[in-house]
Amino acid sequence: MKFDQISSKENPLFKELRLLQATGSKGQKARLSSGCALLEGIHLVQTWVGDPALETLFTSELGLQNPEIAEAVYAHLEMFPQTRVYELDSSLWNLLSDLINAPHIAGLLKLPKSALTTTQSIASLDGDVVVLDRIQDAGNVGAILRTAAAAGFTQIVALSGCAHLWSTKVLRAGMGAHRLLDLYEGWSNQQALSAITSPLMAATADAEQDLFNLKCELLKPVAWVMGSEGQGVSEDLLAQAKGVSIPIDPRVESLNVSTAAAICLFETVRVRRG
Known part of the structure; x- marks a missing residue:
């Protein structure tokens, strides 16, 4: 079967792919404008086959x-x-992917309607929720999405200031979790506080409440709030939440936010199974 060829980095479609890969607001603007995200690698493409x-x-x-x-x-x-299937010249793959020996496969994914506005909100969000508060590292965001899907927390609210959920790096770190999740992003703190009906649990290092002493609170739906890497959870969210700490060796200042999320979510799973 003969496919269309792309042999030049000046090709308009190839330039669009590079824009979709861009980090920060530039990449987010390109993805929202085109309505597409770039899937890199065989695992992600396989996830959306069909x-x-x-x-x-x-x-x-x-x-x-x-x-x-x-x-x-x-x-x-x-x-x-x-x-549509395009064959890229092999020399272009080093420009398209920052992965060493990247597999020569990628795809353009049409974004769901819910992703095409960063101010989307709904009147009420019931049940378990994971709230991402200004988490800027794409690897951390993707890892949390993957963990949330594995733990059965399917509703994710990314507040304004988070890495774009459909960026190439978040998709790569999420390893296909996006297909299993309901994703809401660009919300203000007030939008989240108004819409989320479950009690907020904020993971924070200095809280008096020990995660492993929570029992009854985790048997009902909860909204876990994970704060930014440098500043933690916003003060106005903390004011409405129960602060919860993960006991760690006092010689260690803190945990990576994606690690903290994994511990909190799977402790919730463990309590409910018990």
């Missing part, structure tokens, strides 16, 4: 020699023959 939101695939002659990549491309084409 989903009509995966509208375009990119590979190379070398990539199609990889049985795993070829299987993903042709399986998706069989289900959605209208999918």
